[in-house]
Amino acid sequence: MPKWFTPAAILCGLMFAVSPLLIANAPYESTMGLVQKIFYFHLPSAMTFLISGVICGIASLRFLFGGDPRHDRTAWAAAELTVLFGLLTLITGPLWARKAWGVWWQWDVRLTSSLMGWMVSVAYLLVRKYGGPGSDKLAAGLALFGMANVPFVYISVNYWRTIHPATSVVPTLPASMGLPLWWCLAAFLLFFTLMLRLRARLEEQRARLDDLYLSLDE
Amino acid sequence: MSVDFDHLAVEDVSRQFGRRRALSHISFRAASGEILGLLGPNGAGKSTMMAVIATLLRPSSGRVQYGAHDGVKAGAALRAAIGVLGHDLFLYPELTAHENLEFFAGLHGARDARAAADSALASAGLADRAHDAVGSFSRGMRQRVALERALIHRPRLVLLDEPFTGLDDHSTGALVARLDGLRSQGTIVILATHDLDIADGLLDQVVFLRAGRVIESMTRPEALRSTYRAVMARPAG
Amino acid sequence: MFFRTVWLVLRKDLTVEVRSREIAYTTLFFAVSCVLVFAFALVKEGRPIEDGAAGILWIAIAFAGTLALGRTFERERQAETLRALLLAPADRPAIYVGKLLGIVGLLLAAALGLVPLVALLFQAPLLDHPFWLASIVTTGTLGFSAVGTLFAAMLVRARTRDVLLPVLLYPITVPVIIAGVRATAALLEPELDLAIVRFWCALLICFDVVFVTLALWTFEPLMTD
Numbered sequence: 107m108p109k110w111f112t113p114a115a116i117l118c119g120l121m122f123a124v125s126p127l128l129i130a131n132a133p134y135e136s137t138m139g140l141v142q143k144i145f146y147f148h149l150p151s152a153m154t155f156l157i158s159g160v161i162c163g164i165a166s167l168r169f170l171f172g173g174d175p176r177h178d179r180t181a182w183a184a185a186e187l188t189v190l191f192g193l194l195t196l197i198t199g200p201l202w203a204r205k206a207w208g209v210w211w212q213w214d215v216r217l218t219s220s221l222m223g224w225m226v227s228v229a230y231l232l233v234r235k236y237g238g239p240g241s242d243k244l245a246a247g248l249a250l251f252g253m254a255n256v257p258f259v260y261i262s263v264n265y266w267r268t269i270h271p272a273t274s275v276v277p278t279l280p281a282s283m284g285l286p287l288w289w290c291l292a293a294f295l296l297f298f299t300l301m302l303r304l305r306a307r308l309e310e311q312r313a314r315l316d317d318l319y320l321s322l323d324e
Numbered sequence: 325m326s327v328d329f330d331h332l333a334v335e336d337v338s339r340q341f342g343r344r345r346a347l348s349h350i351s352f353r354a355a356s357g358e359i360l361g362l363l364g365p366n367g368a369g370k371s372t373m374m375a376v377i378a379t380l381l382r383p384s385s386g387r388v389q390y391g392a393h394d395g396v397k398a399g400a401a402l403r404a405a406i407g408v409l410g411h412d413l414f415l416y417p418e419l420t421a422h423e424n425l426e427f428f429a430g431l432h433g434a435r436d437a438r439a440a441a442d443s444a445l446a447s448a449g450l451a452d453r454a455h456d457a458v459g460s461f462s463r464g465m466r467q468r469v470a471l472e473r474a475l476i477h478r479p480r481l482v483l484l485d486e487p488f489t490g491l492d493d494h495s496t497g498a499l500v501a502r503l504d505g506l507r508s509q510g511t512i513v514i515l516a517t518h519d520l521d522i523a524d525g526l527l528d529q530v531v532f533l534r535a536g537r538v539i540e541s542m543t544r545p546e547a548l549r550s551t552y553r554a555v556m557a558r559p560a561g
Numbered sequence: 562m563f564f565r566t567v568w569l570v571l572r573k574d575l576t577v578e579v580r581s582r583e584i585a586y587t588t589l590f591f592a593v594s595c596v597l598v599f600a601f602a603l604v605k606e607g608r609p610i611e612d613g614a615a616g617i618l619w620i621a622i623a624f625a626g627t628l629a630l631g632r633t634f635e636r637e638r639q640a641e642t643l644r645a646l647l648l649a650p651a652d653r654p655a656i657y658v659g660k661l662l663g664i665v666g667l668l669l670a671a672a673l674g675l676v677p678l679v680a681l682l683f684q685a686p687l688l689d690h691p692f693w694l695a696s697i698v699t700t701g702t703l704g705f706s707a708v709g710t711l712f713a714a715m716l717v718r719a720r721t722r723d724v725l726l727p728v729l730l731y732p733i734t735v736p737v738i739i740a741g742v743r744a745t746a747a748l749l750e751p752e753l754d755l756a757i758v759r760f761w762c763a764l765l766i767c768f769d770v771v772f773v774t775l776a777l778w779t780f781e782p783l784m785t786d
Contacts, residue, residue, distance in 0.1 A: 170782050225732040232728055236721045239341060240786055244715050247783050251708060251733050254775055258736035258768055265743070265760065319343045378648060381786050404650035414645035416636075418577045430569045431649040433562065457580075473645075 107307065115300055121293035128286035135283075141205040144198050146286050150294035151194035152220070158188040158298060159223055162230070163253030166246035175313065178242050181249060183305035185230040187298060192224035215263040222259050226252035327401045328480055329391020330356040332377070332512050337386035339372055346372040348537045349386070354512050354529060356480075359503060361523055362516040363552060364533035370516035371411065373533070374483050377514060378408050390481065404432065407479035409487055413470040417459030421450055421469045424458055425476060432477035444472035449498065463490035471499065481512045488519040496522055524548040535560070566651040570659025571666075577636065578667065584632045589671045592625035593678060600682050614685035615745035619701070619738050621675055626668050626705050627727050630713040633664055638717050647784060654777045661703075661710045661773075668702045690748050693758055697748070700765035701741035704772060705734050711776040715783055740764045 125146070135142035162184035169177035199217065200210040211217065226248065233245045279287065332354045339347040347369045354360040362370045375381040377388055379395055379402060388395040393402055408414075415424050425441035434440045445454050448468040458466060467490060474482065488496055503526065506513055517523050524547070532540040532555045540555045578584055599617045603610050637643040646656050676694065680687040687694060712729045716722035744761035747754060 170779065222732055222735050229728050229732055233725060236719075237725060238719045238721065240715075240718050243783050243786075244712075244719070247711070247715060247779055248729055248733075250779065251711075251772070251775065254771060255733050255736065258764070258771075262736045262739040262743075262764060316340075316343050320340055320345055380644060380647065400650040400652070403648055406648070408645075408648055410641055410644065412639075412641035412644075414642055415640055416573070416577055416642060417640065418580045419573070423573075423576065427569060427573050428645065428649065431566060431646070431651050433650065 108303070111300070111303065114296060118293060118296045118300055121289065121296065125286065125290050125293060128289055132286045133280075133282050138202075138205055141202060144202045146290045148195065148198040148202060149287065150291040151191045151198065153291060154294045154298045155188060155191040155195050155220070155224075157295070158184050158191055158302075159227065160253070161302070162188055162227070163249050166249035166253075170243065170246045170250065175242075176310075178246065179306045179309040179313070180302070181246065182234060182309060183302050185227050185234075185245070185249065186305060187301055188227040189224065189231060191294075191298070192220065192227060195220060196224060213263070215260060218263040219256065219259040223252065223256065226255070327390070327393050327398060327405055329393060329405070330510075331391060332481060332514075333389040334373075334377070335387050335389060337373075337376060337383045337388060339376060339381065339384045346536050347376070347383070348535075350533075350536075350538055351386075352529075352531050352538065352541055354514060356510045356512055357507055358528040359507055359513040359515060359526060360529040360531065361527040362514065362531050362533055363518075363520070363523075365556070367535075368533040369536040370533060371485055372536075374408070374410075374485050374514070374516055377481075378406055378483055379403060404477060405480040407474040407477065407482045409471055409474040409482075409484045411485050413466055414473060415458045415466065415470055418457060420455045420457055421445060421448075421461070422454040424469065425473055428473050429476045434477065440476055444476050445469075447502070448472045464492055464495045467491055468495060468498070471502070475506075479511070482506060482514070484513065484515045484517075486517055487515065488517060488522050500526060520549045520552055532556070563652050563655045566655035567659045567662065570646070570656055571662045574633070574660065574663035575666070578663075584629050584667060585670060587632070588625045588629045588667065589674050591628050592621040592671055592675050595621040595624050596675065596679055596682065604683075609683040609685075612746050612749070614679050614683040614687065615742045615749060617683065618675065618679045618687070618745060619741045621679070622668065622672060622698075622702065622741075623705060623731070623734070623738060625671055625675075626664075626702070626709060627730060629664060629667050629671075630706070630709045630730075631723060631726055633660065633667075634713045634717050634722075643714070643717050653781045653784060657710060657714070657776060657780045660714065661706055661776075664706045664710055665699075665703055668706060669699065672698050672702065685749055687745070687749065690753065693748055693762075694745070696762055697741060697744045697758075697765070700762060700769055701737050701744075704737040704765060704768045705730075707769060707772045707776055708733050711780060711783070714780075718786075736768055737765065740768070 129143050129146045132143070132146070134140070162181050165177045165181035165184060168174070169181060199220075203212065204210050230245050230248050230252070233241050233248060237244050334350055334352050337347055337350045338345065350373060352360070362373060364370055372381065376383050382396060390398065390402060390405070395402070419427070422441050422445060425444050426437045429437035429440040429444075445451050448471070450465060450468060453461070453465070458469060461469070467487070471487065474484070487499060491499060500522065503513060515523065515527070527548070528544060530542055530545050530548070531538055532552070534556065539558065542551075545551050596617055599613070599620065600609075603613050603617075634643070637646070647653065676687055676698070679685065709726075709730050713726055716725055719725060740761045744758050744765070747757040747761065
């Protein structure tokens, strides 16, 4: 385990512990009231979801054309985290939507493309689990196509209708709301980095264990 | 576009699938005009070895050298010099024998695929059944077509996985004669088989495999069956 | 040499299909069954719901396409002929293109039977703009098959290929389905708005170009073990 891991893990724990206080102290939004506070977890998990998906795609690409199993392990770890943060996004989103739009779900561009991206990452895990030998390549191909798919999903759903607030509102937030948001985002990203490292390390050790079994066989 | 070579060298090849080592530090050489036999019980790694030599499977470590060419880098030009007869026959049952052969001749870049298919059928002794679907053939006849399919591009290196399975005496004799012919043309033949009685006297070199490793190799062995028993009876390690 | 390989593989697939007709018949029958199931589900008091025809047509194409993809590669698996194709010194992307064209041909043939059926059962004026409909169906089928052929070829080695093919295929081909349905629905409007149809067609063409290119680029590394 790298040296930075333990201090970073403690820092991450503290940041999450403090975050409820910051969120509680932030002012109430005028129209949404208490429900708006979901936002402090919704946006960071959505951002992490997106970043995680991109990391999975890039690592898959490098694995496919470089053949280094390290990238494959990163891609796998990122795919699992994509499923996790995607799930958080997809749970917190409708909770907020119920209050803001009066419905749990809208076939809006962001919602739909998030759902499709999440489906691809679940499919990735299914392939890894049930694909048998050669599933590493198969999963890498899926991740690559999934990444290329994002703009198409976005454009095609966008042409329908969009009601999701644009990300451009974020920098215009007052500092009293901005601080807890950026704090939570940092905590989520730190948590993601730690989990990614930990998960990739688990696979690394599995690979080492396989090697040890093999050398026992010599 | 074809590459040519006068020997095949398998150098310290290992291949693992997860924790299972299918091949462990295999090395042997076969020269042009030789028939090399890979012998061993089921699960000894014969088919995996064949797949590695055929470039279908990359070795986890070690390498296969085709003369001066490296197996991983050479690509399509190298594949043009290899002919494979697998466990499964690599034939389309809905197509006729002639169509099958013509298709694969074309795929291998034959200038006149039709003529190549005609002459292949003649050497299989199946010219009269050329326009019947392969699905209607007996196992032995299919095997003969499959062999001609593997040889249609006159490969330098021929890999045969259990070619005697399901053949009657007459077809076996024809196949042995065909292999003799290939040897005298300077082809390198690698043969994985269980049929020791047929292989006896045919093989120039024998590599005995067990549990993914070479336990013995010899040149022109006498009394193959008893040698095989003696070698396989040795304790492991 | 590239086009010769494409032609050889395509001709071989068509010859096999013409001789057995298995995939064409089963695919068409399956597609028709899909349409009937939707008809039972969606027709109320003898009247189909609005906009239903476009969606049903594309669902039938997607489902039947999955079936055809699975069967086509099952054929290549039976006598391990896919290995033989990979062993040949031919360009591997050319083999991909040959298989792709065969599947597109099959699906277009199935669509030829499907479109009149949907038009008839759902009282939809699908055949009023044959040129646009043909463009939409062709580009949509090509995009769907481009992804499907690659994944089906990779899945030949996997034991669970029958379930994994739809699992992989549907999330990736969602834009094709959306674009196909929207474009077809636009054709069914009483006042044809060509701008909308053109937009979706352009999107489909972009999708086709990107995914065929990506498949050609990745076919070789994905198929070597």
